[in-house]
Each structure stands twice: as C-alpha cells, then as structure tokens.
Amino acid sequence: MRDLILGISSYYHDSAAALVADGVPIAAAQEERFSRRRHDSGFPAHAVRYCLGEAGADLDAVSAIAYYEDPRLKFSRVMATFAGAAPFGFASFRDVFPTWPSWKLRIARTVERRLADLDMGRVPEIVIRRHHESHAASAFFPSPYESAAVLCVDGVGEWATTTIWHGQGERLESIAELRFPHSLGMLYSAFTYFCGFKVDSGEYKLMGLAPYGRPRYAAQIREKLIDVKPDGSFRLDLRYFDYLRGQVMTGRAFERLFGGPRRVPEGPLTEREFDLAASVQQVTEDVMVLLARTARRLTGESRLCLAGGVALNCVANGVVARDEGLDELWAQPAAGDAGGALGAALAVAVDRGATRTHLGQGRDAMSGSLLGPAFDDDEVGAFLDGAGVPYTRLDPDALVRRVAAELADGRIVGWHQGRMEFGPRALGARSILGDPRDSAMQSTMNLKIKFRESFRPFAPSVLAADAKDYFELGQESPYMLLVADVAPAQRVAADGEGATGLDLLRVRRSTIPAVTHVDSSARVQTVTEDANPVFHRLLKAFKEATGCPVLVNTSFNVRGEPIVNTPLQAYACFMRTDIDLLVIGGFVLDKADQPPWREKDDWRSEIPPD
Amino acid sequence: MRTALLFLAYYLVLTPAGLVLRLIRDPLTRRPDRRAASYWMLTASPRSVGSANAPGEV
Numbered sequence: 041m042r043d044l045i046l047g048i049s050s051y052y053h054d055s056a057a058a059l060v061a062d063g064v065p066i067a068a069a070q071e072e073r074f075s076r077r078r079h080d081s082g083f084p085a086h087a088v089r090y091c092l093g094e095a096g097a098d099l100d101a102v103s104a105i106a107y108y109e110d111p112r113l114k115f116s117r118v119m120a121t122f123a124g125a126a127p128f129g130f131a132s133f134r135d136v137f138p139t140w141p142s143w144k145l146r147i148a149r150t151v152e153r154r155l156a157d158l159d160m161g162r163v164p165e166i167v168i169r170r171h172h173e174s175h176a177a178s179a180f181f182p183s184p185y186e187s188a189a190v191l192c193v194d195g196v197g198e199w200a201t202t203t204i205w206h207g208q209g210e211r212l213e214s215i216a217e218l219r220f221p222h223s224l225g226m227l228y229s230a231f232t233y234f235c236g237f238k239v240d241s242g243e244y245k246l247m248g249l250a251p252y253g254r255p256r257y258a259a260q261i262r263e264k265l266i267d268v269k270p271d272g273s274f275r276l277d278l279r280y281f282d283y284l285r286g287q288v289m290t291g292r293a294f295e296r297l298f299g300g301p302r303r304v305p306e307g308p309l310t311e312r313e314f315d316l317a318a319s320v321q322q323v324t325e326d327v328m329v330l331l332a333r334t335a336r337r338l339t340g341e342s343r344l345c346l347a348g349g350v351a352l353n354c355v356a357n358g359v360v361a362r363d364e365g366l367d368e369l370w371a372q373p374a375a376g377d378a379g380g381a382l383g384a385a386l387a388v389a390v391d392r393g394a395t396r397t398h399l400g401q402g403r404d405a406m407s408g409s410l411l412g413p414a415f416d417d418d419e420v421g422a423f424l425d426g427a428g429v430p431y432t433r434l435d436p437d438a439l440v441r442r443v444a445a446e447l448a449d450g451r452i453v454g455w456h457q458g459r460m461e462f463g464p465r466a467l468g469a470r471s472i473l474g475d476p477r478d479s480a481m482q483s484t485m486n487l488k489i490k491f492r493e494s495f496r497p498f499a500p501s502v503l504a505a506d507a508k509d510y511f512e513l514g515q516e517s518p519y520m521l522l523v524a525d526v527a528p529a530q531r532v533a534a535d536g537e538g539a540t541g542l543d544l545l546r547v548r549r550s551t552i553p554a555v556t557h558v559d560s561s562a563r564v565q566t567v568t569e570d571a572n573p574v575f576h577r578l579l580k581a582f583k584e585a586t587g588c589p590v591l592v593n594t595s596f597n598v599r600g601e602p603i604v605n606t607p608l609q610a611y612a613c614f615m616r617t618d619i620d621l622l623v624i625g626g627f628v629l630d631k632a633d634q635p636p637w638r639e640k641d642d643w644r645s646e647i648p649p650d
Numbered sequence: 651m652r653t654a655l656l657f658l659a660y661y662l663v664l665t666p667a668g669l670v671l672r673l674i675r676d677p678l679t680r681r682p683d684r685r686a687a688s689y690w691m692l693t694a695s696p697r698s699v700g701s702a703n704a705p706g707e708v
Contacts, residue, residue, distance in 0.1 A: 134657075216691060
C-alpha cells in the first residue's frame with residue numbers, strides 16, 4: 041500500500057501541488073499551467089486534481105496534506121514589520137492586515153475547506169512545515185547525494201531568508217540562518233523594481249541585462265546598502281528600502297544614491313540600468329559564493345544543494361559551482377515557492393519513514409522534472425481530428441529525422457512531448473526549438489515568437505555526452521540552472537565594431553550565436569537519454585544531420601502567458617506566432633497546411649505584460 | 651467603519667507598541683553593525699557536532 045502525501049503551496053507566489061508516494065515524487069504541477077494565469081497564487085485546485093488523477097487516487101488514499109509554510113509564524117513577522125514601521129505605513133496595514141484574521145491565520149481550515157470542495161473524498165490531516173524547511177527538503181531529499189550541505193536563499197518565508205542545513209541520509213538538520221528584513225532576494229527585487237521590471241517575475245530580466253553593463257555601482261552597494269561579512273552573512277541598511285513600510289521596494293534615499301528616479305516600466309533602458317544590473321549581480325554572486333563556502337565549512341561537506349528563489353539566479357549558481365572546494369552542485373528545478381509544495385510533502389514522507397530509494401542508482405528523484413500531465417496519441421489524434429486540423433503521423437525514428445531536418449533548414453519547431461515540466465524552465469517537453477548556429481535565430485525568436493524585448497538571450501540544450509566540447513561546465517546541468525561560458529573551441533573573434541548597448545547581442549561570438557550571451561556565456565541544459573529519451577533522440581538526430589549536438593530550447597508560450605500544457609494550448613500558440621512546425625507526440629503539423637486562425641478580439645491585449 | 655477601526659488600532663495600539671519596542675530592542679535590526687564579525691544565527695541543536703556549536707563563532 042503506497043503512502044501518499046500531497047504537498048500544497050499557495051496564496052503567495054506560484055501555487056502548486058505535488059504528490060509523493062513512499063518518498064518518491066510522482067506528480068507535481070504549478071496551478072498557472074491550468075488556470076492560464078501566470079504565477080497564479082490562488083488555491084491550486086486544478087493542480088491537486090491533476091496530481092491525484094495521475095496517481096489514480098482520491099483524497100481518501102492520501103495519508104496527509106503537507107502545507108509549505110507556517111502562517112502563524114509568518115503573521116508574527118508581518119505584525120512585527122507593521123509595529124516597526126508605525127506610525128508610517130498605515131496604507132499597507134489597512135490593505136494587508138484584514139486578510140490575516142479572516143483566513144490567512146487559519147490556513148489549515150482554509151485549505152481543508154478548499155480540498156473538501158473538490159469532492160474527492162475525506163480530507164486527511166494537514167501538516168504544516170516551515171517555508172525554509174520545505175525549500176531545504178526539496179533541495180536535499182531528491183538530490184543524488186547521500187549527504188550534502190544545503191543552502192536556501194530567497195526573499196523571505198516566515199522570518200528566515202537565508203538558511204544552512206546539513207543533509208545526511210534521511211536527516212535534514214538546521215545549522216544557521218539569517219532573518220527578515222535582511223534578504224538577498226529582497227535586495228535583488230529592489231533593483232529589479234528600480235530598473236523598471238516587475239518584482240517576483242522580472243528578476244531574471246535583470247540577470248539577463250547584467251552582461252551589458254559594468255559593475256561600477258558594486259562598491260557603493262557594498263558600502264551603503266548591504267554589509268557582507270567574510271562568512272557570507274549580511275545585513276541590509278533598511279533606510280534605503282521601502283518594503284518595510286510601503287508597497288514599493290525602494291525609497292528616496294535609493295534614488296539619491298543612484299542619481300535619479302527609477303526607470304519607468306517599459307521605458308527605454310539606459311546605461312545606468314545595465315550597470316545597476318551588473319553591479320547587483322556581482323554582489324549577489326559574491327555573497328552566494330561566501331554563503332556556499334560557509335555552508336560547506338559548517339557541515340564538512342563538499343557537495344551543495346540549493347533552493348529558494350535566489351537559486352533561480354543561474355549565473356550565480358555557475359559561479360558557485362566553479363568555486364574551488366565545491367565538488368558538485370544540485371539545484372531543485374522548482375527552486376521557488378512551487379517547489380515548497382514538493383519539499384513539504386517530502387519532509388512529511390521522510391518523517392513517516394520513507395527512505396531515499398534512488399540513492400543506490402546514482403540519479404536524482406525528480407524524473408527529469410517531468411512530473412506534469414501527458415497526453416497520449418489517442419487523445420491528441422481525437423483533438424486534431426475533431427478540430428479538422430491537417431497533420432502527418434510519423435513513427436519515432438522518422439519523426440526525429442524529419443524534425444531535425446526542418447530545424448537544420450532554419451525552421452522553428454513547437455515541441456510538445458510527454459509529461460510537462462515542473463519548475464519555470466522548459467526542458468524538452470513543452471519547448472520551442474531552433475537551430476543555434478543561425479545568427480538570425482535570436483532576433484527571429486524574440487520578435488516573431490515571443491513578442492518580447494530583444495536583450496534576453498536564449499538557452500541551449502546539449503547532449504550530455506558532448507557538453508564539454510561546447511561549454512565550460514564541470515558537471516551536469518539537467519535543469520538549466522547553471523550558466524557557463526561557451527568553450528573556447530566554439531568561440532569566434534567578435535567583429536562588433538562600434539556596437540553598443542543592446543546591439544551587442546547581434547555580434548557573432550561563437551559557432552552557436554543564438555544561445556551565446558554578450559559575455560560568451562550560456563544557460564545550459566545537459567540532456568541524458570535516461571531523463572528524456574525522446575528529446576535525447578531528437579538531439580542525436582540533429583547532430584547526425586548537422587554535426588551539432590545543441591539546440592535552442594525556449595519555453596513553449598508567448599510572452600506573458602504560462603508555458604503551454606494541453607495540445608490545444610500548444611496549437612493556439614503555434615497559430616498565434618511564426619512557429620513553422622508543431623510536433624505533438626507522434627503528430628507533425630506544418631504551418632503552411634493549416635486553416636486560417638480566427639480569434640475574437642486581440643488576444644495580445646488579454647495577456648498582461650510581464 | 652472598518653477602515654476607522656483599523657485606523658484606531660494602528661495609531662492607538664500598534665504605533666505606541668512599536669515605538670516602545672524600538673526603544674528596548676528593534677526586532678527588525680534595521681542597520682548593519684560594521685564591528686560585528688558575523689550575523690549568523692546558529693540554529694543547530696546542542697547535541698550536534700562541529701563548529702556550529704560554539705556560540706557567537708562561526
């Protein structure tokens with residue numbers, strides 16, 4: 041009899057549900073993929089239904105529900121913040137306080153009611169795990185390591201913002217922490233806000249902007265905004281930030297420090313933003329390296345597990361991974377709050393006696409992070425026939441050969457295969473693919489597919505066996521959470537005479553320009569046959585056709601919408617953009633053959649800018 | 651009506667409480683302490699081994 045634990049994260053960012061059977065993750069998904077509202081933070085009803093359905097279970101079969109955060113403890117921090125800011129900050133108090141007594145404090149009751157509403161059986165007991173413990177569990181338990189140092193860095197959970205743990209076997213022990221309001225995630229979010237991007241979703245754009253600038257504000261940041269000790273511990277000077285009293289991140293003092301008001305969202309990017317991005321990125325990297333060293337020293341371990349929102353900063357992860365003395369790094373693919381659902385469930389499972397059965401096999405327990413819904417060929421066929429959509433059906437070998445040939449011809453392919461990814465990255469299950477050797481691919485994909493700003497680079501997927509020929513990566517990177525430089529053998533002399541600002545992206549610096557950033561770095565996914573056999577087969581076919589074992593792998597969605605889930609959503613994205621070929625399972629759809637796509641209204645106006 | 655109640659709670663209760671607390675000990679510790687060697691709060695239980703045991707040392 042399987043011991044099923046259902047983990048839930050909700051109400052703050054990125055609601056998700058995750059189902060663990062005897063300590064093994066068997067299903068997990070973010071609510072946004074079902075509700076089609078990006079970063080949906082509401083109760084993950086669809087995700088819960090999916091997870092239970094995947095296991096062929098209802099709530100009667102679940103031993104316990106695990107919730108990823110302690111609302112009482114969080115409330116104490118929220119109240120301390122209000123008390124600390126008073127008499128300023130009434131507006132925030134007025135807006136936020138009433139939500140607590142009404143439902144946030146009684147999360148267990150709220151969650152219980154919402155689960156009961158699903159009509160899927162009797163609701164089992166609800167167990168609360170702390171936020172950082174949930175992150176730590178999601179980082180360590182599924183990792184391939186018998187023992188490791190664990191580091192969790194985020195905005196804030198209840199009080200803790202930065203925590204160090206020691207994982208050994210089935211034990212996870214808290215070692216040290218830093219508390220709100222001192223938070224590396226908040227620092228990065230403050231700069232995200234100041235540079236005119238959206239907090240909690242724009243941090244990644246700031247990271248992508250950094251290579252365009254020089255870190256000329258880094259010294260000022262370390263002098264005025266954040267005091268970092270040699271052991272990585274830090275404190276912010278809150279006089280520059282507004283998040284304690286206000287609804288925005290930065291105040292007047294911050295503006296004065298950096299010579300003017302924040303950039304207006306969607307406004308023109310100037311050199312100041314490039315340099316601010318470069319500066320805060322460098323400071324973040326420096327702190328992460330020191331934190332990682334302390335984590336290793338306090339635990340005596342040479343391998344590190346990472347989670348928490350700041351672990352999505354793959355550039356910093358790359359720097360940490362290259363630090364001498366660190367043997368290997370493993371980051372939870374759903375490093376943000378969605379992963380908390382999985383972590384909470386794992387923590388409860390281990391408490392109830394589950395063991396980490398995957399350890400003997402030298403792999404992790406995430407199943408390539410392909411833990412979402414799949415659609416079999418019968419379902420897909422029925423949908424396509426019902427919609428009167430023309431297609432060709434190919435057997436697996438013919439399929440990858442056809443797709444590889446189209447990619448080699450410069451076509452862009454929408455790729456929908458197997459179970460959907462858990463976590464923010466597309467990993468070859470819901471991906472848009474292109475030829476990385478094509479200089480124009482970066483611009484084409486940006487403008488014709490993603491309808492987005494042109495400064496953000498695309499990311500490569502590479503056959504794991506060939507990764508060392510293309511990237512300076514000292515280890516595997518199955519979840520695209522490490523940035524490494526393109527290998528010298530692939531670099532070409534950049535002839536970027538006079539190119540400045542965002543034009544730097546168009547300068548060719550390597551044999552794979554579509555995935556090479558202006559500093560010759562790339563956010564790499566190494567693909568093994570074990571983790572994703574179909575995608576691996578496609579990469580091999582592309583290598584056979586072109587000699588190149590690398591593909592551009594970007595998420596299957598237009599800017600602002602969540603990654604696609606169902607075949608219908610894939611088809612809609614296909615028809616709304618200039619994707620040339622759509623592949624769903626064994627079905628191939630050519631854009632040229634498709635009937636005209638009709639939609640009421642301008643669909644673009646319905647998707648909020650991100 | 652609700653806003654009025656919140657207003658009163660905020661200025662008559664929370665504000666004085668906050669001011670008093672800040673005089674005794676600021677729970678939010680808003681400013682860096684350049685003389686401190688470390689800001690880590692150690693959370694390991696006493697029975698664990700290693701340097702994490704030594705209070706104030708990291």
